[in-house]
Amino acid sequence: MTVKYLKEFQAVTFQFSYKTHVVSFLFKSKNCLKFALTSLLLLAFLNTNAQDKKFKIHTVAFYNLENLFDTINDPNKLDEYSPMMELKTNRGPVYKKKIRNMARVLADIGKGVTNTAPSIIGVCEVENKAVLEDLVNDSLLVDIDYGIVHYNSTDVRGIDVALLYKKNAFTPISTSSHELKIYDPETSKRVYTREQLLVSGNLEGETIHLIVNHWPSRRGGEAKSRPKRVAAAKLNKRLLDSLQTIDPYAKVLITGDLNDNPNNASVKKVLKAKPTKKVGLKGIYNPYINFFKDGMGTTAYRDSWSLFDQIMVTKPFLEKDYTSFQFYKAGIYNKNYIITKLGAYKGYPLRSFGYHGFNNGFSDHFPVYVYLIKEVNEE
16 A cells, blocks of 8 residues: 555554644553654654655564364364364354454454555464465455465464465465474474464565464473474574575564564574664564563463564664665554453453353454555656
């Protein structure tokens, strides 16, 4: 989408007039002052240096779809332990409602700024390509014309990651799936988990790379399971290193449900992601470090918030030259309708499945997103 100027959203909403130099703003959260000051500086820059400039803006998002499984028992997977297959009745109607709920969220992410759904979406906790086809063909998404990049994983339950992309905005050049080989420290047996998806392609003619992740869970406790996620981070780092060896200026987005917070060893020590844009040439900027410091999260457990879902970018996305796509802003999509309103889990993400079956909810995770912007030359 092309916008004449960039307006802030979520925490603070701005209206800006280049002619009168008037800025008005509406505060909406306790963290709004930081966003307001940042936005005022940006708007001042635009007013001084780019009054008549226009920008292309694309949303890149990630969403854990919480057990998006079909209603068919696959004898080659342990899908019978999925919440969908555990339902005794009404699987068909529940599946249709689950698809519609997921489509509603995906259609909404970033729409307040771009007036359209995200251009690129990483997803996890999907059973197969068929459920993704049902998703992108839902009436809320079908006109957007999403393409799908998906590989079947070796995960014991058949849980996969995938990438959805607008065919009129992004064109995949190469795709690959990368196994994470980890072993149980007690039995030495292979633990079969999700692969990592690497997609390289052209975003309106500009080459970018995306790594989609769903790292091993904290089953058995954070400390005991930590080596698995460290191993996942090391695989991520190898993929990144391979891209940067070919091109040190590679524009890479690392997305996913990491099952680790931004301050855990996998992200902080292995990926060496930083909270500041002042990183080295091959460095990684993680905007979600500051979200986490501010007490924000994407999933909750026992009244404690975790920020497992993150999107990180490499240095070439952080330049001040907007003749190519640059990182603009990150966010957590936590609109009111995907939040639990009552009960013990008030304030948590409104999940699809609970102890009593289908809740007619969405996911136990909030989605995350970033905006990429580029100046439009109208000459």
